[in-house]
Amino acid sequence: MGDTTVVCGIKAEIAEPELDRESEGFLVPNLDLPAMCSPKFKPGPPSEEAQVLSERLNQALVASGILPLSSLCIHPGKAAWVLYVDATCINYNGNAFDATLLAMVAALRNTTLPQATYDPETHRTICSRKAPRVPLQLSANFPISATFGIFNSKHLLADPTAFEEPLLDTSISVVLGEAGKIISISQAGSAVVSDEDGGQRDVLEECIESTKQCRELLVPQLG
Amino acid sequence: MAQYSFDRRRNNGPEGSQPPIFDDHIISKSEFKKRKDRAALDIRPIFLQPGLISQATGSAYIETERAKVACAIYGPRQSKNTSFYEKGRLNVEVKFAPYSCQSRRSPMHDAEDRSIGMAIHQALISSVRLETFPKATIDIFVTIIETDGIESCVSAGSIAASTALAYAGIEVIGLVMSCSAAAMGSEIWLDPTDEESCLSDGSLVLSCMPALSSVTSVWQKGRMGPSQALACVEACQTKCNDIHAVVAQALVEGSIKRSYR
Numbered sequence: 001m002g003d004t005t006v007v008c009g010i011k012a013e014i015a016e017p018e019l020d021r022e023s024e025g026f027l028v029p030n031l032d033l034p035a036m037c038s039p040k041f042k043p044g045p046p047s048e049e050a051q052v053l054s055e056r057l058n059q060a061l062v063a064s065g066i067l068p069l070s071s072l073c074i075h076p077g078k079a080a081w082v083l084y085v086d087a088t089c090i091n092y093n094g095n096a097f098d099a100t101l102l103a104m105v106a107a108l109r110n111t112t113l114p115q116a117t118y119d120p121e122t123h124r125t126i127c128s129r130k131a132p133r134v135p136l137q138l139s140a141n142f143p144i145s146a147t148f149g150i151f152n153s154k155h156l157l158a159d160p161t162a163f164e165e166p167l168l169d170t171s172i173s174v175v176l177g178e179a180g181k182i183i184s185i186s187q188a189g190s191a192v193v194s195d196e197d198g199g200q201r202d203v204l205e206e207c208i209e210s211t212k213q214c215r216e217l218l219v220p221q222l223g
Numbered sequence: 224m225a226q227y228s229f230d231r232r233r234n235n236g237p238e239g240s241q242p243p244i245f246d247d248h249i250i251s252k253s254e255f256k257k258r259k260d261r262a263a264l265d266i267r268p269i270f271l272q273p274g275l276i277s278q279a280t281g282s283a284y285i286e287t288e289r290a291k292v293a294c295a296i297y298g299p300r301q302s303k304n305t306s307f308y309e310k311g312r313l314n315v316e317v318k319f320a321p322y323s324c325q326s327r328r329s330p331m332h333d334a335e336d337r338s339i340g341m342a343i344h345q346a347l348i349s350s351v352r353l354e355t356f357p358k359a360t361i362d363i364f365v366t367i368i369e370t371d372g373i374e375s376c377v378s379a380g381s382i383a384a385s386t387a388l389a390y391a392g393i394e395v396i397g398l399v400m401s402c403s404a405a406a407m408g409s410e411i412w413l414d415p416t417d418e419e420s421c422l423s424d425g426s427l428v429l430s431c432m433p434a435l436s437s438v439t440s441v442w443q444k445g446r447m448g449p450s451q452a453l454a455c456v457e458a459c460q461t462k463c464n465d466i467h468a469v470v471a472q473a474l475v476e477g478s479i480k481r482s483y484r
Contacts, residue, residue, distance in 0.1 A: 009322025015240035036364035
């Protein structure tokens with residue numbers, strides 16, 4: 001997106017399901033903002049920004065129910081798939097959230113899993129190399145987000161860059177699902193914009209409306 | 224992931240998970256009598272793009288079939304610790320993306336990325352004019368997006384880092400090129416893939432500055448005779464001359480593109 005570049009890779013592994021959710025697998029999204037992508041990040045453990053973004057991505061993916069976790073079950077109580085959805089930012093030029101969510105959704109859409117069978121006698125799960133791989137059972141309700149910022153309580157900016165981000169008073173992220181259903185909205189600061197003639201208006205509705213248009217444009221591109 | 228590491232700063236998966244086991248994963252050694260897709264002294268095609276990362280002083284992205292490496296340079300900037308150094312310093316940090324390998328890597332640092340960082344540092348250090356920036360540090364961050372054997376990580380990483388240094392306008396005495404070779408019996412295969420280097424007796428990574436016809440580092444492991452090692456060095460050096468032309472071309476194209484921005 002612009003100069004922001006995010007690469008997302010999905011690794012599938014096999015684990016024992018949780019005791020209270022015997023027939024459910026796991027979806028583990030993480031975003032890494034390495035020191036490479038921008039001078040403002042330092043090498044070492046994940047920065048605060050990376051932690052916040054990872055958690056918001058997790059919320060967006062879980063809340064949208066893009067992937068029913070029950071479809072990741074191989075054998076109830078014994079084996080289930082764990083999908084590690086890892087995104088790495090290569091170039092950070094603002095608005096990593098939208099770019100990462102888009103990368104994650106796109107990666108999930110072309111993920112295929114090998115057919116696996118659990119052998120109760122040996123307690124092992126064996127995958128077949130010959131049988132065709134199956135795509136994930138994704139719902140159509142995949143999340144697409146759009147982020148907006150308000151500068152100087154006057155200007156509403158869509159898709160803020162790294163230069164604009166620290167100058168914004170307010171940042172609004174709208175995550176929409178199928179048919180414009182709202183999955184989540186996060187807003188930091190006030191959404192009131194004052195016009196040139198002194199009048200004030202709330203722009204949250206406007207943001208949701210333009211996210212809807214954005215989603216309509218993006219969905220066909222996902223293929 | 225073999226060992227489980229709980230980290231409250233990340234979203235965590237379940238306690239302990241294994242990569243899938245396939246019903247047929249044994250590759251017999253006899254299959255690799257002769258190279259299938261290319262000649263023994265051929266390397267994989269290189270795609271190189273300088274200036275990928277707009278925020279960095281200099282950057283480069285290199286792709287040789289499956290091996291994909293991105294590199295960014297920041298600096299020269301003030302050294303973190305206060306001790307005085309008359310020369311500048313070069314700091315190389317290598318990071319594997321969690322999805323870069325066959326089985327998922329833990330996002331923490333481990334011994335492998337440090338040793339690759341050391342190898343790239345060794346390859347580059349003698350090419351950079353450190354005396355031109357006293358008290359400062361150049362940070363070289365290398366992210367490995369996909370691996371194809373440790374040898375290609377080192378060679379692709381060195382080429383990318385040297386290209387990025389030149390693109391950043393940092394004074395170097397020559398571009399460092401790097402090429403790997405594996406000893407397969409009596410034959411020498413250049414630029415081995417992961418499978419090939421696992422089956423080989425030994426492997427060698429040569430880094431050199433073709434413009435000055437001098438070697439900056441040789442990194443050899445495994446078992447090979449001295450004459451075979453020298454033959455590997457010769458073969459790598461010849462190939463490095465070719466790679467040098469590719470890199471020079473990419474740098475020219477990159478700087479033309481930058482001047483139009």
